Every structure is written in structure tokens, then in C-alpha cells.
Amino acid sequence: MKVKNEMAKEYNYIKKGDQVVVISGKENGKAGRVLRVFPKKKRAIVERVNFVKKHTKPSQKNQKGGIMEKEAPLHVSNLLLYCARCEKGSRIGFKILGNKTKVRYCKRCNELIDKS
């Protein structure tokens, strides 16, 4: 049985550095590494996914200015953690190990995602 609280917590399953797969929108099927997570907004930036064009003014860093492509954050409900064993994105669950560390596992094949 699912309660609301549990649903909210599920959004925390994605961490910086994870491999994820996009499961909806125009980037459907693309995979990449999570560069940044915004837990409050439930969004994450995925490397080389969801590029948007940004107009930039010339600055010291970028003297020409002009149009720059940058990854825009995606809602985490559109992302699945990539399971190396299943070789695709998968639903993730949590397990508490004997030493009380919380680890993520693949709900499809039961493989642990976090190796410690």
C-alpha cells in the first residue's frame, strides 16, 4: 500500500553521478549521468540531455557572447535510474542493510545499485 509520504520520498532516489534514462518527453530514451540534483524542485540536470539554447551577453568568461547550449533540468519523475544488470532504466526501491546503511536496488532484478 502506498501512502503520500512514501511517494514524496521516492523522488530522492536520484543522486549526483547516477546513470539515468529519460522515460518521457522529447528526450525519451536518452541516457546520461546526473550532473546536479535540485531536491526541492524535484529536478535534475542530466549530462548531454535536454539542451536548451541560451542567449548570453559577452562576459569575461565568454567574450563573444551569443547563443550557448546548456542542459536544462528535467523533472525526476521523467527519469529512471539505469540498472547495469538489466541494461535499461528501472524502478528503484530501498533496502536497509545489516549495518543500517540504506541502499537502492533494482526492483526488476533485485541488483543493488549502491555498492558499499
Ligand SMILES: [Zn+2]
Ligand atoms: Zn536490474
